[in-house]
Structures are given as structure tokens and as C-alpha cells.
Amino acid sequence: MSQSATAHSSTAPHYFVPQPSTWPIFGSFALLFMALGTTLWMNDVGWGKFVLIGGLCILFYMLFGWFGTVIGESEGGLYSKRVDISFRWSMGWFIFSEVMFFAAFFGVLFYMRVLSVPDLGSLDNRLLWPEFTSSWPVAGPGIRESFQTIPAFGLPAINTMLLLASGITITLAHWALLADNRPALVRWMIATIALGTVFLFVQGYEYAHAWRDLNLQLDMGAYGATFFMLTGFHGFHVTIGTIMLIVITFRCAKGHFTPENHFGFEGVAWYWHFVDVVWLLLFVVVYAL
Amino acid sequence: MQATHSHLAVHDHGAHAQPTGLMRWITTTNHKDIGTMYLWFSFTMFLVGGILALLLRSELFQPGLQLVEPEVFNQLTTMHGVIMVFGAIMPAFVGFANWMIPLQIGAADMAFARMNNWSFWLLPPAALLLVISFFVPGGAAAGGWTLYPPLSVQMGPGMDLAIFALHILGASSIMGSINIVTTILNMRAPGMTLMKMPLFCWTWLITAYLLIAVMPVLAGAITMILTDRHFDTHFFNAAGGGDPVLFQHVFWFFGHPEVYIMILPAFGIVSEIIPAFARKPLFGYTSMVYATSSIAILSFIVWAHHMFTVGMPATAQLFFMYATMLIAVPTGVKVFNWVATMWKGSMTFETPMLFACGFIFVFTMGGFTGLILAITPIDIQLHDTYFVVAHFHYVLVAGSLFALFAGVYYWLPKWTGHMYNETLGKAHFWLSVIFFNITFFVQHFLGLAGMPRRVPDYALQFADFNMISTIGAFGFGFTQLLFLYIVVSCIRGGEKAGDKPWEGAQGLEWTVPSPAPYHTFEVPPVVR
Numbered sequence: 001m002s003q004s005a006t007a008h009s010s011t012a013p014h015y016f017v018p019q020p021s022t023w024p025i026f027g028s029f030a031l032l033f034m035a036l037g038t039t040l041w042m043n044d045v046g047w048g049k050f051v052l053i054g055g056l057c058i059l060f061y062m063l064f065g066w067f068g069t070v071i072g073e074s075e076g077g078l079y080s081k082r083v084d085i086s087f088r089w090s091m092g093w094f095i096f097s098e099v100m101f102f103a104a105f106f107g108v109l110f111y112m113r114v115l116s117v118p119d120l121g122s123l124d125n126r127l128l129w130p131e132f133t134s135s136w137p138v139a140g141p142g143i144r145e146s147f148q149t150i151p152a153f154g155l156p157a158i159n160t161m162l163l164l165a166s167g168i169t170i171t172l173a174h175w176a177l178l179a180d181n182r183p184a185l186v187r188w189m190i191a192t193i194a195l196g197t198v199f200l201f202v203q204g205y206e207y208a209h210a211w212r213d214l215n216l217q218l219d220m221g222a223y224g225a226t227f228f229m230l231t232g233f234h235g236f237h238v239t240i241g242t243i244m245l246i247v248i249t250f251r252c253a254k255g256h257f258t259p260e261n262h263f264g265f266e267g268v269a270w271y272w273h274f275v276d277v278v279w280l281l282l283f284v285v286v287y288a289l
Numbered sequence: 290m291q292a293t294h295s296h297l298a299v300h301d302h303g304a305h306a307q308p309t310g311l312m313r314w315i316t317t318t319n320h321k322d323i324g325t326m327y328l329w330f331s332f333t334m335f336l337v338g339g340i341l342a343l344l345l346r347s348e349l350f351q352p353g354l355q356l357v358e359p360e361v362f363n364q365l366t367t368m369h370g371v372i373m374v375f376g377a378i379m380p381a382f383v384g385f386a387n388w389m390i391p392l393q394i395g396a397a398d399m400a401f402a403r404m405n406n407w408s409f410w411l412l413p414p415a416a417l418l419l420v421i422s423f424f425v426p427g428g429a430a431a432g433g434w435t436l437y438p439p440l441s442v443q444m445g446p447g448m449d450l451a452i453f454a455l456h457i458l459g460a461s462s463i464m465g466s467i468n469i470v471t472t473i474l475n476m477r478a479p480g481m482t483l484m485k486m487p488l489f490c491w492t493w494l495i496t497a498y499l500l501i502a503v504m505p506v507l508a509g510a511i512t513m514i515l516t517d518r519h520f521d522t523h524f525f526n527a528a529g530g531g532d533p534v535l536f537q538h539v540f541w542f543f544g545h546p547e548v549y550i551m552i553l554p555a556f557g558i559v560s561e562i563i564p565a566f567a568r569k570p571l572f573g574y575t576s577m578v579y580a581t582s583s584i585a586i587l588s589f590i591v592w593a594h595h596m597f598t599v600g601m602p603a604t605a606q607l608f609f610m611y612a613t614m615l616i617a618v619p620t621g622v623k624v625f626n627w628v629a630t631m632w633k634g635s636m637t638f639e640t641p642m643l644f645a646c647g648f649i650f651v652f653t654m655g656g657f658t659g660l661i662l663a664i665t666p667i668d669i670q671l672h673d674t675y676f677v678v679a680h681f682h683y684v685l686v687a688g689s690l691f692a693l694f695a696g697v698y699y700w701l702p703k704w705t706g707h708m709y710n711e712t713l714g715k716a717h718f719w720l721s722v723i724f725f726n727i728t729f730f731v732q733h734f735l736g737l738a739g740m741p742r743r744v745p746d747y748a749l750q751f752a753d754f755n756m757i758s759t760i761g762a763f764g765f766g767f768t769q770l771l772f773l774y775i776v777v778s779c780i781r782g783g784e785k786a787g788d789k790p791w792e793g794a795q796g797l798e799w800t801v802p803s804p805a806p807y808h809t810f811e812v813p814p815v816v817r
Contacts, residue, residue, distance in 0.1 A: 014811075015476065017398045020308050020316035024407035031460075032414035035453035036421075042519045043446045066403075082475065086400040089471040097463050097501045104509030104539055108524065116532035142528025219521035222530030229516070 139221030327384030334376030370434030395478025492557030555692030567634030655683025676736025706804030727761030
């Protein structure tokens with residue numbers, strides 16, 4: 001400590017270490033109640049859902065408070081360049097963890113299409129499932145009901161266009177921010193949110209149509225499970241991304257961010273591009289192929 | 290200008306408004322506080338998991354069923370595994386990371402101090418969920434820590450609680466790992482280049498990368514179990530085009546990197562201790578870094594060696610067999626480097642060094658049995674026998690746990706400002722290593738003779754070795770109370786420790802006073 005404590009102090013960027021905080025413990029209680037409530041609810045204990053809702057309320061309270069604190073610290077000028085770099089690294093690694101989460105489900109889809117379904121239709125399983133022949137899309141040898149799939153070049157193609165367009169509008173918003181053109185920034189952000197919201201509505205409509213008219217449901221074996229889990233988790237991420245966009249837009253409108261310093265904006269943009277890329281993969285391997 | 294300004298603001302703030310008592314620990318953003326909580330939590334879980342293990346060994350003391358029902362035995366087996374892996378070993382290493390990484394790289398704290406607090410405080414709710422699961426209808430999860438379907442799809446609400454506990458622990462691990470990676474990549478003191486960094490930081494950097502890569506995959510796997518259980522999906526059900534083996538693939542894609550997650554930081558600790566007590570720089574630092582990276586990369590392409598008996602094409606079996614054996618190369622590099630570090634060193638054998646040397650001997654034995662198990666035809670014979678149990682306890686107990694003990698004794702003077710009782714420390718080592726071998730060495734013979742694991746009863750010819758193993762297990766368990774006594778008495782008093790109590794120790798952590806002040810390196814040191 002002593003060896004250089006003074007030599008460096010004028011040039012070394014000080015690193016912001018936050019004060020003790022009660023937000024984390026709220027988050028812990030939230031997740032505890034959510035886990036307990038969901039377990040009770042799934043096992044047919046009716047009041048479990050109230051425990052779950054209670055947990056969710058605590059979670060939203062925590063998220064509001066915690067992010068509010070961070071925004072306050074950021075606007076208060078407490079975050080140096082080095083803190084900014086920390087945020088960049090961490091957002092990158094967080095998105096990497098999300099990539100791995102989706103990779104697991106893409107791997108499952110690959111395994112079912114290429115390995116387990118053909119195997120069930122092969123000679124090895126003829127004794128057990130004599131009538132089953134391997135094909136795709138398919139529910140599986142033990143499921144008698146039939147279902148139809150959603151053609152790729154209908155609503156899914158429109159959704160692809162919507163998300164690709166939102167990738168463009170958020171980039172235009174970023175350029176407007178860099179040019180310090182606040183009205184254009186807010187306009188392009190609102191356009192991005194609108195595209196994301198329309199995407200979600202189209203996806204919701206498609207789900208209702210699949211569930212009711214096409215008999216494509218979660219219990220439709222290999223296709224039903226992979227279809228709904230992949231598109232469902234993607235839709236969940238688009239929802240989170242849209243909420244993030246809304247928060248950022250309010251901040252833009254309030255005058256937060258500068259052309260030099262706006263990691264909060266960029267982090268959301270990275271995340272939005274990530275859900276966009278996942279959708280492109282989904283469009284190809286779930287809908288088109 | 291801005292930096293100076295914020296410095297003052299924070300400093301002013303820090304002087305007062307520090308919560309005391311319980312609130313200090315609940316709200317803390319200090320890496321030392323959080324590291325301490327991680328270490329105490331993991332030790333508590335270690336005792337809980339140890340009690341479960343002793344219940345298992347008591348049942349296995351004699352053939353026949355005498356103590357617990359078979360389904361309770363299955364719950365004990367499962368929860369022993371889950372608690373030891375996710376509750377004891379992993380949090381203990383994170384505790385070391387919290388305490389030591391900022392001190393070793395000259396950082397004021399972790400990169401995200403508040404998130405660091407949450408990473409820790411997610412552990413008690415998860416532990417609570419696991420404890421509650423013993424008391425719900427059907428009892429705790431009982432399908433083994435690997436949660437294989439169809440068992441895990443059929444069980445009662447205890448499995449749901451275990452799944453949510455794992456989700457929460459996974460979230461904690463991902464946040465902790467992002468924190469560690471960011472701290473190491475962004476907060477090193479000026480002059481502390483990556484290749485000057487202590488090896489403990491290097492091993493943790495790579496471990497954190499593995500955690501970020503595979504914890505989400507585990508989350509996906511257990512989510513599919515959950516939807517198969519409650520939402521009518523057929524991921525693991527052949528009637529719906531799924532496959533129970535699919536779960537094994539996804540699980541072990543997480544699970545094999547996971548075992549390196551539990552050993553790489555141990556390599557790091559041992560690589561700090563051996564040079565200190567051999568009074569020589571670590572032999573082959575660069576090769577150590579590359580070996581650690583190679584192990585991490587290879588860990589992604591070996592997972593199916595856990596599944597040689599489920600029916601895979603011979604090509605796949607050969608691939609996974611050879612890929613697994615390849616890991617012996619970088620691991621061998623490490624063992625040779627440690628031995629070469631000791632070569633012609635002026636060595637002394639204080640407790641940390643004893644545990645480090647014990648680690649090399651006993652961990653290497655576990656490595657050799659790992660090589661044996663990597664050979665597909667042999668593994669088909671030994672799969673799910675006590676040989677496997679012996680193998681992974683040699684690498685997990687004598688590997689990870691001994692390295693953790695070594696690390697505790699090595700840094701305890703820095704943490705507490707006192708020296709621990711050297712005589713008792715040595716006694717702890719010798720009792721541990723002897724009882725460990727009494728417990729687990731005989732299990733090799735049991736496995737070779739065909740005793741299956743996870744079964745509460747056994748054929749009469751296995752009686753003698755099981756009795757020996759149980760005696761060893763109780764000895765090992767009670768020895769750990771000695772460890773608790775040593776640590777507590779070291780915290781409460783003892784000989785004053787100097788800033789650098791170990792003559793040959795290297796690194797920035799020895800430049801701060803003992804005990805390390807609450808805030809260190811608020812101004813980064815310069816490393817030359």
C-alpha cells in the first residue's frame with residue numbers, strides 16, 4: 001500500500017464503490033417468495049399464486065428502487081470512465097450467458113429433429129411403435145392428435161421485418177444521440193418501441209391462432225415443446241427489451257445521456273440487437289426449415 | 290476533475306452512515322465482508338452436507354436396512370450431492386475470490402459491489418428452499434444430484450423446490466462470475482499486466498468464464514424438467530418424440546465444465562502456496578496459464594464420458610474417450626510444474642504447505658482413476674459403482690476441499706491478524722488425510738468388486754470394506770470440528786501476525802497490514 005500511494009493519486013481514476021444497500025435483500029426475499037409461491041401453485045395449492053404475486057411485487061419494487069439508485073448515481077457524475085468500462089464488460093458477459101441459455105434450447109431442437117425422432121421411427125423401435133414413421137414437424141409416436149404449423153412466410157416473416165426495422169430505428173436513435181439531436185432521438189426511440197410492441201402483439205395473435213385453430217399446443221410433443229419454449233423465451237426477452245427501451249426513452253426525454261456518455265442507452269441497444277439475432281435464428285430453424 | 294470530485298463525495302459519505310450489527314452484514318458492499326459471509330455460509334453447508342453423508346455411511350455400516358427407509362436414503366444421497374457441490378464447494382471458492390482477488394490485483398473492491406452483495410444473499414433463500422424440501426409431501430429430491438428423468442419428472446414438490454433452488458443458485462453464480470471477470474479485466478492496478486497476475490486470479494478468470502457459459506445451460510435443462518413435470522411438454526418422454534438421454538446430454542454439457550469449476554480455483558490456491566513454502570518462484574507460470582485455459586476449453590467436448598452406458602455410437606464413444614484422456618496432458622503439466630517448483634527449493638511444511646502437498650498426492654490419485662474411467666470398456670464395467678464414488682471424492686474432497694483448507698490456513702493470518710495454532714493445524718491435516726483415505730480408498734475395491742452406488746443395502750461380501758469406510762467417514766467428519774475450533778480461536782486471539790507472515794510469500798496482499806483494513810487500495814498501487 002505504502003509503496004506508491006501518493007505517486008499515483010492525481011492520475012489514477014477513482015473507482016466508485018457504492019454505500020451499503022438494502023436493495024439486494026429485497027431481491028432475495030422476492031425470489032424466495034416467487035419460488036415458494038410457484039411451487040405451491042403448480043402443486044395445486046390455490047393460495048400459492050398470492051405468494052407468487054407478493055414476490056413479484058417485491059421484485060418490481062426492488063428493480064424500480066435499484067435501477068433508480070443507479071440512474072441517480074450515473075446522473076450525479078459518480079461513474080468514472082473506468083466504471084463505464086466495467087458496465088461494458090459486464091453487459092457483454094451477461095449477453096453471452098443469455099446466448100448460452102438459448103443455445104441449450106437450440107441444441108434440444110437439433111437433438112430432437114436429428115437424433116431422437118428419427119431414432120424413434122427407426123427399425124430399433126419398430127416393436128414398440130409399429131406405426132410411427134419419422135418426419136418433421138411431428139408430435140411423437142405416442143400422441144394421436146394432429147396439429148398444423150405456422151407457415152414461415154406469413155406472420156413470422158412480417159415479424160422478422162418488424163424486428164429488423166427496429167434494429168435500424170434504434171441505430172438511427174443512437175446516431176441522433178451522438179449528434180445531440182434530442183427530438184430525433186426520442187422520435188426514433190418511440191418508433192423502436194412501437195415496432196417491438198407490434199411484434200409482441202403479432203406474436204400473441206399467432207400464439208392464439210396456433211393454440212385454438214391449429215391445435216399447436218405445448219403438449220404437442222417434440223414440435224409443440226420446442227416451438228413454444230424457443231419462441232416463448234424469445235418473446236419474454238423481447239418483452240424485457242421493450243420495457244428497457246421504454247425506460248431509456250423516458251430518460252432520453254428527461255435529458256439524460258450525453259453524446260460522450262450514454263452506456264445505459266448502448267446497453268439496451270446491445271440487448272435489443274441480441275434478441276433480434278436470436279429471432280433471425282428462430283425464423284430459420286423453427287419456422288423456415 | 291470529475292474523478293477527484295466523486296472521490297471526495299464518496300469519502301465523505303463513507304465516513305458515517307455505516308450500518309452496524311446484523312444490518313452491516315445484510316447491506317454490506319465490502320468485498321471482505323461478503324467474502325467472509327461466503328466462507329461461513331459454505332462451511333455451514335459443509336457441515337449440513339457432512340451430516341447427510343454420515344447418515345448415509347451409518348446406513349451402510351452394515352448390510353441390511355437398519356436406519357433409514359430406502360427412499361429417505363435416496364433423498365440423503367441427492368441432497369448430500371447438491372448441498373456439497375452448490376452450497377459448500379462453489380461458494381467457498383467464491384468467498385476466496387471475494388477476499389483475495391481485489392487484494393491480489395490492487396483493486397479497491399469488486400467491480401459491482403452492490404451486485405456482489407446480492408450474489409451472496411441469494412444463497413440463504415436457496416438453502417432454505419432445499420431445507421424446506423425435506424418436509425413437503427414425498428420429501429426432498431431423490432433422483433441423485435444429476436436430476437435424471439424420468440425419476441425427476443415423477444417426484445413430488447420437493448423436486449420443484451430443488452429446481453428453483455438451483456435456478457437461484459445459478460443466478461447467484463452468473464452474477465458473481467460476471468463480477469469476477471469484470472474485476473479482473475478492468476480493475477487491475479497500473480502495471481499489473483495479465484501475465485503478472487497471481488495464478489489464483491488467472492484460474493478464477495477462467496472459472497468465471499466457464500460458469501457464465503454453463504450455468505445458463507443448467508437453467509435450461511432444469512426448466513425443461515419443470516415444464517415436463519407441470520406443463521405437459523415431452524422433452525424427456527419418448528411418447529412425445531423426446532428422450533431421457535437428451536437431458537443427460539444437456540446436463541453434462543453443464544456438468545463437466547462444472548467439475549472444473551470446482552477444481553480450477555483449487556489449482557490457483559495451490560499454485561500460490563507451493564512457491565511460498567518452497568521459497569522459489571512458480572515453475573512454468575506461462576504454461577500454467579495455458580494449461581488452465583486448455584482444461585477449460587477441453588471441458589466443453591468431453592461431457593458424454595458420463596454416459597458411456599446409455600447407448601451411443603462407437604464413434605462418439607471413441608471421440609469422448611480420447612478427448613477425455615487429452616485432459617490428462619494439461620493437468621499433468623500442472624502437477625509437473627508444482628513438483629518442479631519444489632525441486633531444490635528450501636522447503637518448510639507449515640499447515641498450508643502440508644495441505645498443498647497432500648492435495649498433489651491425493652488429487653493425482655483421483656486423476657489417475659479418472660483416466661481409468663475415461664477408457665470406455667472399463668467405464669462400462671465400473672459405471673455407477675463405488676469406484677466412481679471413490680474417484681470423484683478423491684478429486685473433490687482431497688482436491689477441492691484440501692486446497693480450500695490450504696488456502697484458509699495460508700490467508701487466515703491476513704484475514705484475522707493472528708496466527709492459527711500450528712500444532713493443531715498439522716493435526717487437522719494428518720487426521721484429515723488419514724481418515725479421508727480410510728473412507729475412500731476402500732471404495733475403489735468395493736467398486737471393482739461391483740458394488741453399485743446410491744443403494745442402501747448391499748451383498749454380504751462388501752460388509753468389511755463398508756464398515757471400514759464408515760469408520761473413516763466419522764473420523765473425517767469429527768476432524769472438521771477441530772478445524773472449526775482452530776479457525777474460531779484464531780479469530781479470537783493468538784500470536785500477532787505480521788504483514789507478511791510467510792517468508793516466501795509473493796503478491797500485493799502481503800503489502801497491506803494484517804488484519805487487512807476494511808478498505809484497501811483505495812488508491813491503486815503501482816506494480817513494477
